[in-house]
Amino acid sequence: METAPQAVRPKHTGQKKLFDNPVLEKLTHTHIAVPITMFVLFSAGLLYYALTYSQLPILLIGLLFVVGLLLFTLVEYLVHRYVFHMEPNSPRKAKMQYTIHGVHHEYPKDKTRLAMPPLMSALLALFLLWLTTSLMGEYAYAFLPGFVMGYSGYLFVHYITHAYPPPDNFFRILWVNHSVHHYKSQNKAFGVSSPLWDYVFGTLP
DSSP: OOOOOSSOOOOSSOOOOOOSSHHHHHTTOOOTHHHHHHHHHHHHHHHHHHHHTSOOOHHHHHHHHHHHHHHHHHHHHHHIIIIITOOOOSHHHHHHHIIIIIHHHHSTTOGGGSSOOHHHHHHHHHHHHHHHHHHHGGGHHHHHHHHHHHHHHHHHHHHHHHHSOOOSSTTHHHHHHHHHHHHTOTTSOOOSSOSHHHHHHTOOO
16 A cells, blocks of 8 residues: 655546555445445435334434434534544554545545445445444434435535536535635535534634
8 A cells, every 4th residue: 555645735637546456446436426326225215114114203203314414414524524634643544544535635536536435335334224223223214314315415515526616506615615625724624515513613714
């Protein structure tokens, strides 16, 4: 694996080779439609189960869905700020940080690395299902669809901010914020799908 550079400047073309092993290298790339489709179908299946087979009232299902959606925006913010932008205070940490996120800052236009590959996406979905059902029981079948749809929305917004010019609609502010994060200050605008938590925690550009 490549060693992590201490500082990177965004490159508008090309992509980075992360692994010498061709199988591992292939697994770091995916088309954005694949994970989005996987998570939308996963969410729809869970929601159908909650509506059809659980004992949860419809209003409670809707409330838990919204809670899951909102909680995802907080998780997105915290993971982006404290995991993806962890302080690389050791060579091992620096290499890990570069592999999981630094490479994206160096090659922000690499469309094949804007989401986790299908295998990792499937493992993440199964882990979230195990975790939420262990903690919440059948409530998870209403909560997790909202959380997962939040993640799908994040993937969609993240992709369009990198793949397309700024639109003339409500997505424009998200596009501008994420551009500030990439090209002006990596310590600002950690929220991709929502500016809510940047406002709350004082990191809004």
